[in-house]
Amino acid sequence: MNVKPMTVFALAVGLGLGTHLVSAATGDDLITTYQRQGAGPFSAAAGARAWTAKHLPEGPGEQRSCVICHGTDLTKPGKHATTGKPIEPLAVSANSERLTDPAKVEKWFGRNCRWTLGRDCTPQEKGDFVRYIQSL
Amino acid sequence: MSNPNEPASGHQGPHATAIPSTDRVRVWDPVVRFFHWALGAAVLIAFLTEDELLGPHTWAGYIALTLIGARLLWGLIGPRHARWWDFVRGPRVTLAYLGDVLRGRAARYLGHNPAGAAMVIALLAGVTATALTGMAVLGAGEFAGPLAPYLQGVSATTAHDLAEVHEFIANATLFLIPLHLLGVVLASLQHRENLIRGMIDGYKRGASQ
Amino acid sequence: MSKAFIAVAGAALIALGASGLAWSGHDDDDHDRKGHREGKGLMARGDLAAVTNALYRTECGGCHFAYQPGLLPAASWVQVMGTLDNHFGDDATLDQALSDELLAYLEANAADRNDRVRSRAFAARPIQGEGPPRITRTAYFQRKHDEVPVRYVKDNPKVGSFSNCQACHRGADTGDFNEHQVNIPGVGRFED
Numbered sequence: 001m002n003v004k005p006m007t008v009f010a011l012a013v014g015l016g017l018g019t020h021l022v023s024a025a026t027g028d029d030l031i032t033t034y035q036r037q038g039a040g041p042f043s044a045a046a047g048a049r050a051w052t053a054k055h056l057p058e059g060p061g062e063q064r065s066c067v068i069c070h071g072t073d074l075t076k077p078g079k080h081a082t083t084g085k086p087i088e089p090l091a092v093s094a095n096s097e098r099l100t101d102p103a104k105v106e107k108w109f110g111r112n113c114r115w116t117l118g119r120d121c122t123p124q125e126k127g128d129f130v131r132y133i134q135s136l
Numbered sequence: 137m138s139n140p141n142e143p144a145s146g147h148q149g150p151h152a153t154a155i156p157s158t159d160r161v162r163v164w165d166p167v168v169r170f171f172h173w174a175l176g177a178a179v180l181i182a183f184l185t186e187d188e189l190l191g192p193h194t195w196a197g198y199i200a201l202t203l204i205g206a207r208l209l210w211g212l213i214g215p216r217h218a219r220w221w222d223f224v225r226g227p228r229v230t231l232a233y234l235g236d237v238l239r240g241r242a243a244r245y246l247g248h249n250p251a252g253a254a255m256v257i258a259l260l261a262g263v264t265a266t267a268l269t270g271m272a273v274l275g276a277g278e279f280a281g282p283l284a285p286y287l288q289g290v291s292a293t294t295a296h297d298l299a300e301v302h303e304f305i306a307n308a309t310l311f312l313i314p315l316h317l318l319g320v321v322l323a324s325l326q327h328r329e330n331l332i333r334g335m336i337d338g339y340k341r342g343a344s345q
Numbered sequence: 346m347s348k349a350f351i352a353v354a355g356a357a358l359i360a361l362g363a364s365g366l367a368w369s370g371h372d373d374d375d376h377d378r379k380g381h382r383e384g385k386g387l388m389a390r391g392d393l394a395a396v397t398n399a400l401y402r403t404e405c406g407g408c409h410f411a412y413q414p415g416l417l418p419a420a421s422w423v424q425v426m427g428t429l430d431n432h433f434g435d436d437a438t439l440d441q442a443l444s445d446e447l448l449a450y451l452e453a454n455a456a457d458r459n460d461r462v463r464s465r466a467f468a469a470r471p472i473q474g475e476g477p478p479r480i481t482r483t484a485y486f487q488r489k490h491d492e493v494p495v496r497y498v499k500d501n502p503k504v505g506s507f508s509n510c511q512a513c514h515r516g517a518d519t520g521d522f523n524e525h526q527v528n529i530p531g532v533g534r535f536e537d
Contacts (some may be wrong), residue, residue, distance in 0.1 A: 017528040061434075082434065084505050107439070115436040188523060190392075190462045191369070198365035205358030208351050212437045220351065264358065270363065279469030279485060280462045282364040296537065 018128060026092050027130050034130075039123035047132025048096045055117050074136050088091030091136035099133065156255065159342035163246050164335060165215045171207045172335055175200060179263060183310065194274060196283065197267040204264055217247035227252040237322065244327045246343050252323070256318050262309030269302040372437075380395070392463040395522035398450045404439060405447065410510050412480060413520055414454035415464030421478035422451040428477055481507045492537040503530035 024074075031042060054063040054071065069087060070078040075094040078087035089095045099105060113121035120127070164172075182196035211220040223245070226235075233250040236242040242249070248256060275283035276295035290298075324331045334340045393415040396402050402411050414422065426448040427438045439447070451456065456468035470484035479484055490507060498504045504512040511517040513529045527535045 072393055080408045085408055085410075085510065111436040115429075116439070158532045188525070191460075194365065194462070195369060197360045198369070200362070201358045202362030203357045204501070205360075205362060208355030208358065210486070211349055211356075212348055220357065271361070274462075277463055277488065279466045280368075282368045284469070296492070334362070 024135055026096070027134050030099060030102060030105060030130050032115070033102070034123040036128040037123040039127050042124070042127035042131045044131040044135035047128035047130070047135075050128060051132060052108055057119060066112070066116060074133065090133055092134055093136055099130065105130075159223055160339045161246065161342045162338050163217050163340045164338040165218055167214060168207075168218045169335055169338055171203055171210070175203050175207075175263065178203065178308075179271060179313075180265075183306075183325070190278070194270070197270045200263050201267045202269075207260070223248035223250070223253040230254050237326070240326065242323075242326060246340060249323065255312065255319060258312055259309065259316065260306065262312060266306045266309050268301065269298060269305055270336050273298045273302045275328055346433035348390040356397075364432045374505055392522045393461060394454060394459060394464070395518070400443070401450055404443065406494040408435070408437075409508065410517065413464075414451045415456050415459055415461060415520075416467055417455060417478060417483070418468035419452040421472065422448060422455055424478055426451070431477075433477060433479075445465075452453040461492070478537075480531070491537065497529050497532050497535070501529070501531055 002103045029038075034040065034042070049073055051066050056063055068081045070090055075089050076087055079085070079086060088097075090098055092098045095123040109126055113119065113125075138301075178196045182200070185193040185196065187193060199290040210218055210323055216222055230250040230253070233242060237251060245252075271281055271283045272287065273295070274281035275287040276290040276298055320331050329341055331340075365387055365452055385441075393413045396406070396411045396413055399416075417425070425432070429439060429444065456464050459465070466485040467480070467483050472478045472483050474482050481490075485508075493507075496514075498507055510522070513527050513535070514522045515528055516523070516526050524536050529535050
């Protein structure tokens with residue numbers, strides 16, 4: 001049987017693309033966890049909207065938002081609002097370490113959601129944030 | 137035996153004939169010698185560590201104080217040339233002696249000569265004042281050391297001032313050291329003897345020549 | 346000058362010197378603890394012992410300068426670690442096991458648990474004011490910084506606050522806070 005080189009090439013490219021499409025993106029294990037907690041489907045757009053939302057704290061103080069420390073462009077470094085300490089970019093595309101350590105992600109979700117929203121984030125909200133961070 | 141309160145011999149001057157070195161006298165006892173070099177070491181350490189290494193710096197100060205206190209007592213009960221009354225002179229005698237030194241006809245003394253005696257007093261006073269003000273700075277500024285409880289109420293401004301005083305006195309004392317070295321070298325040359333070695337092994341040329 | 350005066354003076358100086366040596370040689374809290382036991386005061390280099398616990402550096406140095414344990418007394422560290430949910434306005438909660446481990450390190454190396462003079466000074470006086478203990482509110486800190494103009498710090502965008510140690514104390518991370526190495530950004534060297 002005579003197999004044309006072009007066919008082989010097309011098959012190779014197709015397989016390559018296909019495996020890329022079905023391979024796991026960084027942070028997908030977190031998505032799975034949140035799905036098991038009953039949340040989903042998740043949307044990067046919802047995450048983006050929640051990112052810039054403002055919340056009034058209990059008691060005195062300015063309005064709070066993720067933007068205050070992490071900024072609006074997650075591919076750039078942020079800065080701690082009180083201490084000024086630089087924060088590495090959150091976007092996976094700019095910082096390959098992000099979303100790789102589930103314990104670290106949960107720790108910061110815990111602290112930062114409680115500080116910003118005054119309560120823990122729901123699995124739905126967390127999943128939307130993860131999708132947003134993955135999408136940039 | 138010559139009178140200890142008089143110069144060791146008549147005017148010896150730089151033209152005296154060579155003297156055989158077998159005639160040696162033990163002038164400085166071990167306590168005096170140990171004290172001399174130990175105090176020098178303590179002052180050197182304090183100078184080098186300054187307030188960069190506060191631990192060694194304060195230890196050097198405490199050791200200096202203890203050494204000086206012991207030397208004060210030793211000067212009351214020790215051998216002849218260690219005793220204060222052997223060498224401490226009033227200002228008139230001291231100035232007259234300095235004049236003789238400058239004219240190159242200073243008398244030779246077995247123990248400390250009047251200029252050396254003046255340097256002893258100045259250095260002891262300077263190091264003591266430095267160490268005491270240092271303890272005050274430690275207590276008022278770092279809340280540390282045995283004086284700290286007595287300096288509780290001292291204001292921050294006073295603590296700063298104490299530090300300035302300590303630094304000033306320390307520098308003034310350090311300024312004496314090159315003068316001391318110069319004096320030792322000058323006396324060694326004028327009387328043709330090695331005074332530095334004398335303070336190490338305790339011996340000097342005998343007085344009878 | 347009488348012999349009696351010299352004798353008394355000599356005895357007094359010996360007493361002072363000896364009391365100083367005795368004071369420096371005190372040996373407290375020598376028993377083995379979890380966390381790094383400090384060296385003796387005489388051999389210690391630098392003002393404060395550097396942070397040796399990698400976990401502390403990661404967890405507590407993530408948002409602000411990793412303040413050396415020697416900057417606060419043990420009781421203050423207990424207070425800080427007990428109120429992490431409201432850590433000077435932020436939520437810094439940690440899981441209990443991690444929090445316990447860090448507190449053990451902090452207590453073992455606290456200002457009142459090591460030999461360095463400039464560390465013990467932080468524990469010499471009680472901390473004034475309400476709320477969680479601040480290093481910048483210790484009597485020693487205030488005494489050391491009272492001649493620094495506020496405009497060099499709070500109005501200086503490169504510094505911001507007195508809590509930002511390493512902005513001016515370039516060797517702060519290694520425990521060196523010596524005033525001869527201070528370099529205020531935008532101002533230069535500063536010694537008082």
